[in-house]
Amino acid sequence: MKNVLIVDDSSAIRTLIRSIVEDIGEVNVFEASTGFEALKTLPTQRIDLALIDINMPDINGLELTNFIKSSEQYRHIPVIIITTESSDEDRKKGLGLGAQAYITKPFKYDELQEIIKENLGL
Amino acid sequence: MTPSKKDFVAEAEEILEEVTSSALELQDGFNADILNSVFRSIHTMKGLAGLFGLKALSEFSHAFESFLDDLRMERIDFTPEVVEFILNTIDVLRGFVAEVGEGRELSDVEEAIRDIEAFRKKAPRKTGEVSIEDIGLDPSIVKVLSEYEEQRLKSNFREGKGIYIIRTIFKLDDFSDRIEELTSILKRTGEIIATLPTSEGVPDGHLGFNFLYSSKESEERIRKDAGVDDIKVVVQPTPPVQKKTYQPRPSPSLKSSTNTVRVDIDKLDSILDNISDLVMAKGAVFRIAKELSETYGYEPLVIDVHKVAQSLERSLTELQERILGLRMIPFQQLFIRLSQIIRRYARNTNKEIELKLYGEDTEIDKQIAEDIMDPLVHLVRNAIDHGIETKEERLRLNKTPHGTLTLKAYSKGNSVVVEVKDDGRGLDVEKIRKRAIEKKLIKEGQELDRREIINLIFTPGFSTKKDVSEISGRGMGMDIVKEKIASLGGFVDVETQENAGTTFIITLPITLAIVRALIVQCGDQRFAIPLTSITETITVSEADIQTIEGREVIEHRNELLPLVRVASVFNLKESHQQEYYAVIAGVGERRLGLLIDTIHEQTEIVIKPLGEHLRDIPCLSGAAEVGRHEVVFVIDMDRMMEEALRRRDISTSAL
Structure with missing residues (x-):
C-alpha cells in the first residue's frame, strides 16, 4: 500500500484528484485542506507522495514544498505541485524548491495519473 | 465517488x-489581506470551473482574476470605482453560476469578459519599481516566496516599513492555535508576508515557523507586544513622511478545519420526514398507553409502556432539535444578498442610502431564509422607491441628505423577527383610505381606525399599476408579501409615522418543520390551531353572545371580544349547543374568539401544504396528520382575522 497526501483547499478538487489516485489501486489517500493540516499529517503517516496546490490559506504550496524538501525526515517524499498558477515565475520557483513535477489545472486525467504512478514507482 | x-x-x-x-x-x-482573499476566491473559482469542463466560466474567472491580480500587485490604483466594479462583476459571476446550476448555456460571457478587459485598460496605472535585491533578504527565503508575496514585500519596503524575520518553535499538537494567536497580534500593527515552516534545529514533536513580517513598529515594540524573542531585522523601519491610508485590520480567522461535511438540504428534509413519522408513532404509543391504562389500570406492564413512551418523547425532541439546528443559517447570508440589491437599486434611483445591519448572527431555518428572500427584496425595493425621498426633498425637510435603511434580525421566544425600517416619508394614511375607496375595498364614510387603514395595503387589489416603476414594479404586490409570510406561519406588522419613516416587522417561526397545536372540533370536522397564535381558551354560553352592529361579540375581561363561528367560515353544519368553546387568538393588537364545539388534545404536528384543489379555501395554512392517520386542517389565524374584518363589513353594509 502506498500513502498519498492531497493538499488542496477546494473539496471538489480534492475529491476529483482522489478519484484519479484511487483508480490506480493499492493506495491510501490522505486529504488536507490547508498547509497547516498537511504539516500535522506528515509526522503521523509514512507518506509516499504529496500532491500540493499552491494557492491556499495559512501557508501556501511553495512554502509547504520548501518545508518538505528542506527537512531531513521528509526530503525523500516526491512532490507534485498541482495548481492553477500559470505564472512562469512560480513554476520555476516550485521546481527550484525540488518539486518533481508542476502540473497546471485543468489537467488531463491520464497525464496526472501517469505522473503519479511514475513517482510512486508503479 | x-x-x-x-x-x-x-x-x-x-x-x-x-x-x-x-x-x-x-x-x-x-x-x-482582504484583497488577496478576493483574488484567491476567484482563482479557486477559475480552477474549479476548468476542472469541471466549464470553459466559458473559467475564461470569465480568468479575466476577473487577472484584473484582481493587477490590483493586488498594485499595478493599478485602488479606488471606490474599482470596488464598485468588483462587486458588480461578482454579481455577474453569480448569475453565471446560477445558469450552470439550472443547466443553461451561459449568456453573453464574451461581452462580460470584454467589460472586464475594458475596465482594466482604462484603470489608472502605477509606476515605480523596487528590486527584490535592494531589500537584502536571505536568498533561501526569497526562493520560497510566491510572486505575490514578493510584491507585498516590495510594497511594504517602499512604504518605509521595517522588515523582520520572527522565529518561533511550537509543539506539533497545538501549533495552528498558537500561530493563530500570534498572527492575530502581529496583524494589528503589520502584515505577515509569508509563513515558512522549518524543521531545522527543531526538537522532535515540534515545528519551527519563520514569519516574514513587515511593520512600522520597532523590533523592541514587536518583541514586547507579541512576546517573541527571536527577531532578525532585515530592514529597519523609517519614520513615515506622509500620512498613510493603509490601515491593517485584525486578522481574519485562519481557515484550518475540515472536520465538516456539506449536506444537501434535501437529505436533512428526508431525515425530518422520518422523524415526523416517528413523532406520529410516538403519538400512537401514548394513545395505546392511555387506552391500556383505561382498560387494565396501572399494571406493571402498562406502566412500562408509559415509561417507554416518555423516553421516546425525550429522545425524539432532542433529535428534532439537533436536526433543526443543522438547518439553521445566520441572517448574514440574507443580508449580504440584500445589501447588494440595495446598493444597485440605490444607484439606479439616484438616492444615497446608508445601510445599517443588526443581528447578522441571528439564526433561521435555511428553507425559511430562502422563502423570505423575495418578500424582503420587495419591502426593500419599496422602501427605496416610495419611502426614501430624493436628496433635494430630504434637505428641504431638514433631514440628512442620505436615507437610512435598517435591517434588523433578532429572536423572540420561538420566533425570529426581521425588521425593515426606512427613515423616509412614511405611509400616507389619508391617501391609503382614498385609494381603498377608489378600489371599492371599503365604503366611503366607513369607520376604520388608523391601524385598520394601514393594513389595507395588504389587501389584494390595493396595489395598482399607478405605482409600478422601474424599481418596485417588477416585484409582487403587498398582498403577495403578506400571503407568502403567512404561508411560512409568520405575520407582518407595519409601524409608520409621517416624515419619520416606515418599519415592517416580520415575525417568523424559527423552523417550519414541527409546531405544537391544539386540536379542536366543529361538527364532525377536526382542526389544528398552532399554539403560538392562541392566547387562551374559554367556555362561552349561547346566552352570553350579543350582536352589536351586526357582529357577534361577548364581554370578556371587561372588553368586547368579536367572535367568529368556525362552522360558518367553512360552511359546516352548525350545531346548536348551549355552550361552546372559544379559542382566543391575539395577533398583533387585534384579538378574536373562534367558536368551536369541542377542544381535544395538544399535539405536535407537521404542517404539509394543501393539495391543488384545496388551495383556494381561505383561512387554512395546510394540513397535518394526527392520531390514527387522520388528516386535519390547520387554521391560519392571521387570515381568520382578516376574514372577520371582511365579514364585519358585509354585515354592516347589510344594515
Whole structure:
C-alpha cells in the first residue's frame, strides 16, 4: 500500500484528484485542506507522495514544498505541485524548491495519473 | 465517488458567499489581506470551473482574476470605482453560476469578459519599481516566496516599513492555535508576508515557523507586544513622511478545519420526514398507553409502556432539535444578498442610502431564509422607491441628505423577527383610505381606525399599476408579501409615522418543520390551531353572545371580544349547543374568539401544504396528520382575522 497526501483547499478538487489516485489501486489517500493540516499529517503517516496546490490559506504550496524538501525526515517524499498558477515565475520557483513535477489545472486525467504512478514507482 | 455538477455548484456558491463578504469589506478601504482573499476566491473559482469542463466560466474567472491580480500587485490604483466594479462583476459571476446550476448555456460571457478587459485598460496605472535585491533578504527565503508575496514585500519596503524575520518553535499538537494567536497580534500593527515552516534545529514533536513580517513598529515594540524573542531585522523601519491610508485590520480567522461535511438540504428534509413519522408513532404509543391504562389500570406492564413512551418523547425532541439546528443559517447570508440589491437599486434611483445591519448572527431555518428572500427584496425595493425621498426633498425637510435603511434580525421566544425600517416619508394614511375607496375595498364614510387603514395595503387589489416603476414594479404586490409570510406561519406588522419613516416587522417561526397545536372540533370536522397564535381558551354560553352592529361579540375581561363561528367560515353544519368553546387568538393588537364545539388534545404536528384543489379555501395554512392517520386542517389565524374584518363589513353594509 502506498500513502498519498492531497493538499488542496477546494473539496471538489480534492475529491476529483482522489478519484484519479484511487483508480490506480493499492493506495491510501490522505486529504488536507490547508498547509497547516498537511504539516500535522506528515509526522503521523509514512507518506509516499504529496500532491500540493499552491494557492491556499495559512501557508501556501511553495512554502509547504520548501518545508518538505528542506527537512531531513521528509526530503525523500516526491512532490507534485498541482495548481492553477500559470505564472512562469512560480513554476520555476516550485521546481527550484525540488518539486518533481508542476502540473497546471485543468489537467488531463491520464497525464496526472501517469505522473503519479511514475513517482510512486508503479 | 466522482464529483458531479451539484458539487461544483455547491462549492461555487460557497466561494461566492465568501468573496461577496470580503468584497463588501473593501468598501472600507484598501486592505492587502482582504484583497488577496478576493483574488484567491476567484482563482479557486477559475480552477474549479476548468476542472469541471466549464470553459466559458473559467475564461470569465480568468479575466476577473487577472484584473484582481493587477490590483493586488498594485499595478493599478485602488479606488471606490474599482470596488464598485468588483462587486458588480461578482454579481455577474453569480448569475453565471446560477445558469450552470439550472443547466443553461451561459449568456453573453464574451461581452462580460470584454467589460472586464475594458475596465482594466482604462484603470489608472502605477509606476515605480523596487528590486527584490535592494531589500537584502536571505536568498533561501526569497526562493520560497510566491510572486505575490514578493510584491507585498516590495510594497511594504517602499512604504518605509521595517522588515523582520520572527522565529518561533511550537509543539506539533497545538501549533495552528498558537500561530493563530500570534498572527492575530502581529496583524494589528503589520502584515505577515509569508509563513515558512522549518524543521531545522527543531526538537522532535515540534515545528519551527519563520514569519516574514513587515511593520512600522520597532523590533523592541514587536518583541514586547507579541512576546517573541527571536527577531532578525532585515530592514529597519523609517519614520513615515506622509500620512498613510493603509490601515491593517485584525486578522481574519485562519481557515484550518475540515472536520465538516456539506449536506444537501434535501437529505436533512428526508431525515425530518422520518422523524415526523416517528413523532406520529410516538403519538400512537401514548394513545395505546392511555387506552391500556383505561382498560387494565396501572399494571406493571402498562406502566412500562408509559415509561417507554416518555423516553421516546425525550429522545425524539432532542433529535428534532439537533436536526433543526443543522438547518439553521445566520441572517448574514440574507443580508449580504440584500445589501447588494440595495446598493444597485440605490444607484439606479439616484438616492444615497446608508445601510445599517443588526443581528447578522441571528439564526433561521435555511428553507425559511430562502422563502423570505423575495418578500424582503420587495419591502426593500419599496422602501427605496416610495419611502426614501430624493436628496433635494430630504434637505428641504431638514433631514440628512442620505436615507437610512435598517435591517434588523433578532429572536423572540420561538420566533425570529426581521425588521425593515426606512427613515423616509412614511405611509400616507389619508391617501391609503382614498385609494381603498377608489378600489371599492371599503365604503366611503366607513369607520376604520388608523391601524385598520394601514393594513389595507395588504389587501389584494390595493396595489395598482399607478405605482409600478422601474424599481418596485417588477416585484409582487403587498398582498403577495403578506400571503407568502403567512404561508411560512409568520405575520407582518407595519409601524409608520409621517416624515419619520416606515418599519415592517416580520415575525417568523424559527423552523417550519414541527409546531405544537391544539386540536379542536366543529361538527364532525377536526382542526389544528398552532399554539403560538392562541392566547387562551374559554367556555362561552349561547346566552352570553350579543350582536352589536351586526357582529357577534361577548364581554370578556371587561372588553368586547368579536367572535367568529368556525362552522360558518367553512360552511359546516352548525350545531346548536348551549355552550361552546372559544379559542382566543391575539395577533398583533387585534384579538378574536373562534367558536368551536369541542377542544381535544395538544399535539405536535407537521404542517404539509394543501393539495391543488384545496388551495383556494381561505383561512387554512395546510394540513397535518394526527392520531390514527387522520388528516386535519390547520387554521391560519392571521387570515381568520382578516376574514372577520371582511365579514364585519358585509354585515354592516347589510344594515
